[in-house]
Amino acid sequence: MRSMGIDGYSVTMPHKARVLDLVDVVSPAAKNLDAANCVVNNEGTLTAHNTDGDGFVDGLKHDTGFDVADCTATVLGAGGAARAVVDALVRHGATEVIVVNRSPKNAESAATVGGEAARAGAVSDLASHLASSQLVVNATPLGMAANLDAMPCDPTLLGANHIAADLIYAPAKTVWMDAAARTGATVTNGLSMLVFQAATQFTLWTGQPAPIDQMFQAVEAALAG
Ligand SMILES: NC(=O)c1ccc[n+]([C@@H]2O[C@H](COP(=O)([O-])OP(=O)(O)OC[C@H]3O[C@@H](n4cnc5c(N)ncnc54)[C@H](OP(=O)(O)O)[C@@H]3O)[C@@H](O)[C@H]2O)c1
Structure with missing residues (x-):
């Protein structure tokens, strides 16, 4: 990056942890998560950031108007995406974030x-947990690909006082989102997280606001293609 004058790049699996050893500065979020998803080159000083969690929070606000401050949230799943969401929330x-996962040890770790x-x-x-939460996040792969018909929790435990946020964006509406919407919950998918984590990277690299509409x-x- 230094020798070629590259201002920034995105990092994805399997390099998200390894890249931390190769930069000069690690942001607080990247340090806490032990993973980065982008690097910024500021006149030769390389800084690793992790914008996944902020992307979730910004995307949720964009889609639903919901501000996570002072909320109680239940996060279903305990992998890399769940950790980023917990950190950002x-x-x-x-006020309180409850991590629920099939492997309790991983829930403790997240x-x-x-x-x-x-x-x-x-x-x-x-x-x-769901009764005390305003926000419920699906951070498992249940609802996509090989698990299209699976749900991360019983949707009848949800209702009009819940935001049900699925991190999955393909399909655009998972069976869980569909069932949750029928209980009166506000539902949203993971597309906005994908766009806003990239938007934050764009701004870190350029100092300019990202073209959100064009990115969507x-x-x-x-x-679609
Ligand atoms: N919208 C976005 O920008 C964005 C970004 C990143 C990820 N995602 C999505 O977020 C989801 C999680 O991604 P990740 O990278 O965190 O994956 P990951 O690190 O593999 O973690 C997956 C989590 O789901 C749990 N899980 C997996 N299969 C399960 C099953 N059959 N029943 C119950 N729990 C199960 C795992 O439990 P164990 O701990 O027991 O293994 C683990 O906690 C995926 O759907 C991914 O597409 C979206």
């Missing part, structure tokens, strides 16, 4: 990125 002021505001919750207690159009065209 806490940084943006969520909750640690949220510090005192986050904790692991048992699958058997899901009904009470481009990704929608790509997914």
